Amino acid sequence: MQSMAARLAFLMLTCSLVVACSSTPDQLQREQREELEQQLQQQLQQLQDYPEPVFTASQVIPIDSIDVTSVYDPWEAMNKRIYNFNYHFDQWVFLPVVRGWRAVVPRPARIGVRNFFDTFRDVRTAANSALQASPKKFFQSLGRVLVNSTIGLFGTIDVATSMGMPRPDEDFGQTLGHWGVGQGPYLVLPLLGPSNLRDGFGELPDFALQNYIQGNLLAKPLRATVFLFDSIDTREKTNFRYYETGSAFEYRTVRWLYSTKRRLDVGK
């Protein structure tokens, strides 16, 4: 009972934080623009100490031009350090483990594991669809959970997809977005990668839900293993590799792509 109350309090705290930190689109745009102008000023000032390059900002950028790929990112310096850390964690821990996983576990078993975790994600989608008052997605994902957890042998076989049941994907970040909460500042999470304040906090209730269900279904010693397998599986299916594009602008590109994708996901 106590833990339930604690969880609820935690959830509410999370929500209020996200709401407090987010702003209306207009405000956000203004903040973004001010932020960007400040950055530009700083950079331009810094550049004045050096000989003028062949092309300068004042020569080629019209005054009223908009930086289409800009994203509100007041914590850029910190984010870039976490981005860098994630690369090294990938190199030394995550990717070697994924390679080991691939070498040791045969493909059919890996697919089974993936389906098993996807079934938990369907539960998450069902819960969030309910929170978004979206009956269609709620029944789609609930249907998937029912079919896969029974005929699909505890979720290890994705029967639902072969039956042509679509697989919507909703999380708590999208639920917040659905009710008008903005993304807030861009955030690179340790180990998890690109995110933003809203979605980053959104991870917590989703995680709590999954933890709660698994806690009821699985014996305690199994839970740690399951969490580990879930992380490995998630890394395996994520093709993204830090610094792989080779472009010095990769951080900016990824930031824009992520933010745009999340914006579209909310409208979906």
Add this chain to the structure above:
Amino acid sequence: MTNNNFLARLLLGHCLWIVTPLAFATVTVVNYDFPVKDKFVATVIGTPADLQPDLPSVQQIKFQKKRLTVFPDRQVPDLLWYAEELYYSVALQDKPSPLIFLIAGTGASHNGSKNVHMARAFHKAGFHVVSISSPTYPNFVTAASSTAVVGHAQIDAEDLYRVMELIWSELDESIDATSFNLTGYSLGAFNSAYVAKLDEERQSFNFRKVLLINPPVSLYNSISLLDRMTQNIPGGEDNFAQFFDKLVKAFSGVYKKQDEIGEDFLYKAYRAMDLKNEQLAALVGVSFRMSSTSLVFTSDVMTDYGYVKPKGLELDRYADLSVYDQIFLRLGFTDYYHNFFYPFYKSMDPSISRDEFIAAVSLTAISDYLATAEKISVMHNEDDIILEPGEINFFNEVFGERATIYPYGGHCGNMSYTENVRHMVSTFTSVAP
């Protein structure tokens, strides 16, 4: 009668005169069913997934990323710390087999989609595959370009050759190659021609067969064409933001209706977005600009030339780059050519003029070699968007029947089409070992 006879003979003679050179000329492909007839659509969308051949997956061919130190003494600026070593990929056979090098196109990497597709096809056909990034890929500029200013036909070829030799000296210990072969698409095809020529002198590989897929004739002409495509942005470059916004909006409309992003998502998206040709052309121009942006900035940082980054300013790995990104969005590849590339090499060889320089970076400059090099074949498209009108005839004139010209496909849009893949592979398998 006699008169008629004379006329007939004259006509026949004329016909023969016309037909004879054609009979020895380019193989023009007829009865070609590639379904995407529009050159811009083909270029942007490529081949629909169900018209691609069945090939083993990257896991099945064990397509592996590897790395190599090319210049042990090179100091790489902190901003580019991740690119000290050159990355490349291999997919090897268990038994002695012919080896093929693949060179990627402008701005593309060793594990970009086109190289990976070729690797799967050639591995299936029994080749050891070594896949190399384009010299214009930022990682190559940083780790393997001797000058870090790329786009120079001979110097790029020497850099590539050095890389190939180094890779082979590593592979030599573990595999047996029965012959060496070479192919590349787009700029990679252009590079392949120069690498093949260099190989005639150096003879490290003695390439058995070389295939050029959709090469440019004059590099300068092609980059000018691609640069100018951004002029298709409605209202010009100053309206880039609006254009971009529109594209994203159109895209989001499609995205929302889509349950899953499958292999054919791009194709479906294109059809649903109902883009006009100018918009597609603008898209090609924008994507070209983005890849040239990464490249030129890398060169600027590596050489400290002072092109956009002020000379002497050291940027670390956490530096804010928004100013540079925005400046580059406004600069074309031709700007780089005139204001960085040419002055950079001019300072090394003051005798060369701008026009001579432009003329030198072309296949025309080595046409004497190409005309006699029996080992080199060409696969091209009549409607390739990186060629000036009439430039396609160059292949007819120089390569004769060693050139095969497809009527459609745009720029590299048909490379994954079953018929083209078959052609690509048989070019190498039909030659006696």
